Each structure stands twice: as structure tokens, then as C-alpha cells.
Amino acid sequence: MRALDDLMVRLRTFVTDEDDKVLLVVEVNDASSGLVVKSLDILDEEVDDAVWLFVDDCTTPWEFVDRVAYRIYEKRELANKALAKENEPPWPPLPREASDRTMAPAARMRALMTYIRDLSPNLDEVKLVCALFPATIADPAAYRAFVLELMAHSFPSPWCHHMRIIVRDDMARPALGDAADALRGSATYAPDLAMEDLEKAVEEQAADENRSLDERMQALVTLAALDHAHKRFSDALEKYELAGSYYRATGKLALYALTLNGVGEVMARADRPEAARQHFESALTPAVQRLAQKDDPARGDAVPVLLNITLNLGNLHLSQQRWADAGNYYEGAKGIADGMANAQVKMLCLENIGICHYMLGRHVEAIQAWEEGTVLARGMEADEPLRTLLSRQRDAYHQLNLFDRRDAVMGELRQVEARTQQGVS
Template sequence: MQKLIDAVVDRLKDFVAQNQRVLLVVESNDASNGLLVKCLDVIDQDASDIFWTFVDDFTDAVAFVNAVASGVRIRRELACKALAKSDGAPWPELPPEAGHLAIHPALRMRALMTYARALSSNPDEQHLVWNLFPATITDPVGYRAFVLELMVHEFPSPWCHHMRVVIRDDVARPALRDAVQVLRGADWFAPRLGPHDIEKAVEEQVGDESLSVDERVQALLTLAGLDYAHGRFGDALAKYALAGRYYAGTGKLALYALTLNGIGEVHARTGNPEQARKYFESALTPATNRLSQANEPGRIDAIPVLLNVSLNLGNLYLSQNRWADAGRYYEGARDIAHGMANAHVEIQCIENIGACHFELGQYREAAQAWEKGTGLARTIQADEHLRTLLQRQRDAYNRLGLTDRRDAVDTELRHLPGGA
């Protein structure tokens, strides 16, 4: 597995380092997209260049640019908070055109990219590496049009100078395969990261006796996840259990929690909710213990595990109509997502918190939760989340007899793209 990753990392590094091409189109399927993003993260940790990576779904160009703009806005807010503690100058405000829906999405994206490039203190030596890796591309025709418009540039003064742009294409429904002929300064890369390639590489790593036990067990954990994804649940359980015994014995609490959560997910998927609950709850202890190791480096590795476990418990209890229990875990997941600046997951948690209140007959609390959610959805311009939350609010206002608020919600819904 590491050989596959190293080959991809080397190819991406070569692209970032060269000075002849601006755009690299990388083909991948939905399953391997996360691995490609991991490869970019590996380069980012070692490089002096500035990496900005976005993985939001591409349903249409406007929604995609809205999501990217939200990510840039959140990154700016976090940077400004950190700089304020050291009396550093805050980042400048985002360019106005980045938030104007009337402006063509490609031009809005350019504004965001040039904003990010301007943050560099040494643009002649430090490239902006802008990575667009949508997890899914549901409109390949619209995606192609958006990318072609975005990447048009003219010499000798291209708008994208000192940039490297890496953009994903879907190997199942390619939209950009001919981009090297259509666009100036474009290159193309199709890494061998298909499901069979990945699984074979992981199996080889598990059996490679030249590797450390730790490396081989990490590969075993990856293989367990692949078994789960392909419905090989018995194999997944056996591998998670074996990896779990190793991590429990070596005191690697976050990874031990991850194995317990994996076992819980298998039981949930195979219709054993009580066993799923047992393992999800068991995973909370090592994850929280890991997080409490204040002096241990890297302890934040437990945070995404805690988020996943909390969401799994919330979803499990929601499926059983145990509204109060579900709401409690969604509240915990909401707080974790907020701390991770993951606004989309935070909104989903808020929606479910409100749903639990609603089912318990706590209509005022439900309305209050959904009002907070709509405020966050407006901030990040997440129209689909906003629509769902407004519809939820309308139900709560009907139960409370708040006709003025219900009518205001109806008005806002009619003015959203696509109407009510």
C-alpha cells in the first residue's frame, strides 16, 4: 500500500515543483478519492508551498463555489483567531466578488484563488497549490464547463501565475480527459488506485515481514475497512478484532477505539443493534482517555474517532426512536464538529437535535435548534441545508401556533433557488 502512495506522492510532487504547467487533471473513482487527498496532505506537511484542498460534492457550479467559499471563510476565521493571540495582523477580508451569486462561478473561484495566493509573504518562491477533489461529481457536463472556464488564461500575464491547480476527474464518467488538448498548460495523471489495486497492495503490506508489526497492523485495519465496504462482514470482524487486540496491548488508544467502532459498524450493518451499541459505547472510553492525555503529542487523533462514534450512537438511537438518547449524542457530535470547523456535519447534527426535540413534543426547543442551524447554513451559503431546516422550522411553528414566523419562513423558502 505504501508503495502505491509513494508513487502518487512522487508524481504530485513533480507537478508542484515543475514550472511548465499550471493544471494537473487526476482521474480517480469515488472510493480512491480520499486516498488521493491523503497523498496531498503528505506533500503539504513537507512542502513550503501553500496547499488549499476542497472535497465538497459537485452538484452544480454555484453550490460548489459556495462550499469552497465557506471553507476559505472558515480557514480565515481560524487563522485570525490564532494571529490575534500573538498580536499578528489578521488576514484581509475575502474579496466581495467571492460571495456575489450573480457573478459567474468560475470568476468567483478565481477571486478566492487569487486571495489565497496573496497571503503568501514570498510568492516568487512559494506556490499556491489549489486542489479541487469533489467527493462526488453528479453533473459531469456542468463540471467540465466550470473547469474549462476557470482555467482559461493568457500569457505573458496569466491570472493564475505562481499557482499549481490539481483537479479531480471521475474515472467512471470522465469530463476532463481531453483537457490537455483544450487547455493551455494542462497535464493528466491516472494513478493505479482502483479497488483491486488498493486491496492487493494492502494485502501485500499485511504479509510483508520486512515491515514493522505496527505498519502491518495499520494495513490490516485498512483491509478491515475494505472488507466492510465490500460486504465481507465476517472477514471485517475478524480483522478488526485482531487489530484491536494489538492496539489495546500497545496502548494506542485512538486506534483501539477505531477498531471497536469498526466492529460496532459491522453489527449495525448486519442487524445487531444491541451488539453495535455495546461496541460503540466501548469505543468512547479509549477515545476520551486518549484525548485526556494532555501532555501526549498527537492526542488530537482521537477527535475524529469521537465524532464518528458519537454520530454512530446518535444514528443508532434515532433508528430505535430513543429520542432523548439520540439527541444527547448528536449534541456531543455537534460540539466536536464545531471544534473541527466542520460546518456541514455541525448543521446535520443540529437538524437531528431538533428532530429529537420535535418527536418528544418539545416544539419550542426544536424550533430554537433549527433556528441556529438556519443561521449557520446562511453563513456558509448551504442552500440545501437551509431549505431542509426552514421546512423543519415551519413544522415547529405550526405546532406552536406562530403563524407570523411560519409565513416568514414560507417567504424565505420561495426566494431560495428552486423555490419552496
């Protein structure tokens, strides 16, 4: 496919040949984003340089850097266990900036990128390729400020020497359109890709007999997700079930749980809630079994799957007004999100836990959950979740005739709404 070939050539050229460029801004839409991420994975296999890819949601720059720090920590833990078996020295501890949320996100990100660059034994031969490609960008203005501050550098001794940095921009809501003009050593690239390219490329990968079964099954799961997105439910179920049979037979428990969860999501969207519940609950078993494999340092691959399953069960029970069951699953999801340092999901869980408590008449517990979420949202400077949580409290205080507390919340709520309105304008 010519478009995909062009994308690979552009990325490879930026990494290996463009000595005068440090930053490449890649403009994507929802269709082409997945292709760029896949191409970066392929590039990682092709080049000798160290490619680090970070794809978590960018709700706020603070939270995005938290997730980057956690990903690096996870990789360090796995690497050190492998090195210990070979009697090799471990990776050094992460810098203090990794967990110092009093620092600006850009400063923390610089420290983390410098840390992973310095893991290379030979910087003259191996560059750090750092791709910041968040799945979503909630606040383009904050994202722009973060990237511009991160990439500010001076010659002849820039902080980002021996690096190539690739960042995402969103075609629908561009934040970095003028980055090439604002930053020295920058370029912008908008690949000519469409959803049809993505489906065709993945179909070719799934049908390619020269690829391993693992690779083909991963492609099949991707195709199932695309079928689901386009409401081709029977096609999605067929692919999920085929991949699930393979993963069950090969003992790949996290991926087996992923396929069962995928079937549940298709059933839920097809308005078959009981079948959805059965598959979500079935998916819990292999996910928990995988986490119990304590002799395998890679068992953490089940954690995000388990989080998704638990959230799906909470959402399903919430939609059916089974408040107690929904609340229990959201409590479980909150604990998992807390362990993953995923503040966005934790805030969502706290909001829904409060709803469940309130509907059960547990008004004190509901308000406590919303207040905990509010504290978290303030610390993350996440105005949209903060606005929602404050609105929940305002309505509850009004209904409970706690007018002083209602008025106090309304004061902060007006400030948040004013900030949100300024951001839109």
C-alpha cells in the same frame, strides 16, 4: 502493479518536470480516489517540494475553504509549538482572508495558498504542491466555478508562480472536463484504476515485513473498512480487533478509539444494535483520554474520531426512537463540529436535534434548532440542507396551526426549490 506505478510516474512528472503546467485535473471514481490520495502521501515523502493535501468534503466552496483554513491553522499551531522548543521564529499569522467569509471562496483560497507557499525559504528550489482532493463534491457546478475562478491567471506574472496545483474531478459527475481548454497551463489525467487495485495495493502494504508495524496496521484498518463496505463483516471484525489490540498495547488512543468505533459500525450494519452501542460507548473512553493529554500538541487527532463516535451514537439512538439520548449525543456532536468549523455536520445535528425535541413534545425547542440550522444554511448557500430544514419548519407550523409562519417559510422554500431545479437542469 503497473496501474499504480503509472499513477506515481504521472504525479511525479507533473510536480518535478512539467514547467509549463500549473494545474493537473485528476478524474477519479470512488475506487480510484483513495489510491490517488495515498499516492499523493507517498509523493510527499519522495520529493523535496512542500505537498499540502486537502481532502474534506466540498459541500459548498465556502465550507471547503473554511476547512482548508482550519487545516492550515492546525498545522501552524503544531509547527509553532515545535519551533518554540527550538527557539526558532514562529510561522506568521494566517492572512485576514482566512476568516473573512465576505470574500469569494476563490479569493480566500488564493490567499491561503499564497500564505503556505511563502513559508518556503527558497522558492527557486522548493515548489508548493497544493492538492484539492475533496472526498465528495456535492455541487459540481459550484465546484467548477470555484476552480475556474481560482485558477484564472495571467503571464508573465501569474499569482500561482512556484506552484503545482492538483484538483479532483468526479468521473460520475464531471465538472472540469474542459478545464485544460479553458485554463492556460492545465492538463487532465484519468488514471486507469479499479477497486481491485486498491484492495491489492493495501493488502501488499499490510503484508510487507519491510514496513513499520504502524504502516502495516494502518493498512489493516483500511482493509477492515473495505471488508465492511462489501459486507464481509467477520473479516472486518477480525482486522479491526487485531489492529485495536496493537493500538491499545502501544498507547495510540485515538487509533484505538477508531478501531472500536469501526467494530461498532460493523455491528450496526449487521443489525446488532446492542453490540454496536457497547462498542461506540467503549470507543468514547480512549478518545476522551487522548484529548486530555494536554502536554501533547498532536492530541487533536482524536477530535474527528470523537465526532464520528458521537454521531454514531446519536444515529443509533435515533433509529431506536430514544429521542432524549439521541438528542444529547447530537448536542455533543454539534459542539465538536462547531469547534472544527464543520458547518455541514453542524447543520445535520441541528436538524436531528429538532426532530428529537419535536418527538418529545418540545415544539418551541425543535423550531429553534431548525431555525438556527436555517440561518447557517443560508450563510453557507447550502440549498439542500436549507430545503430540508425549511421543510421541517413548514410541517411543524402546519401541525401547530401557525399558518402565517408556515406561509412565510413556504415562500422561501419555493425559491430554494427553484434554485435547486435550475442547478439540476
